[in-house]
Amino acid sequence: MRVCERVTGCSDDAADAAQDAMLAVFARLPHLELEAFNLHGYLRVAGRRAALERMRTRHRSVPLDHIAEPVDPAPACAEHVERQELARAVRTAIRELPPRQRKALFESAYEGRALVDIGEALGLSANATAQLIHRARRGLAQQLTRDETALR
Incomplete structure (x- = not known):
């Protein structure tokens, strides 16, 4: 022994x-x-x-005291589903914007283009382009708020 x-x-x-x-x-x-x-x-x-x-x-x-508690995947799954639903709602709301607002918002938010460049492509001044993007964002927010309210 x-x-x-x-x-x-x-x-x-x-x-x-x-x-x-x-x-x-x-x-x-x-x-x-x-x-x-x-x-x-x-x-x-x-x-x-x-x-x-x-x-x-x-x-x-390994002693049981040294083993970490397993992480519950449910919160991560729920967050993932929520993100997917939000992305779907944003895509739908963007499609419902008028074409000029959609183009200005896309070029500003996703392509990172300057207001002057976006304005030249649309035949607008930088100030008019800023207003167009502001209206697009406001319309997008209103549409998303309506969708969220409808889901409740």
Whole structure:
């Protein structure tokens, strides 16, 4: 038992290894020549081999205190679904904007273009383009608010 404990470093594993060693010796007893037999040495070698085998094949166990609680995927799934629903609602609301507002908003928000560049493409001044984008955002917000209210 002491040899097994020195190898494994754990009294539980040592007890299991000692039991494995005793069973192995017991199974080999009929084949041993008992006249020139050193039982003590034979048991020590069998114990060391059993302990090494147990260490090689065992799975490292971790105390339950060291295991973190599993993360519940439900909140992440719910957030993902909410984001998908919001994205769908935004796409639908953008499609309902007038074409010039949709184009100005897209170029401003998604392409990051300057008001002057957007205005040139639409034949507007920078101030008129800013007003157009403001109306597009306000219309988008109103549409999303209506959709949210309708869902309740």
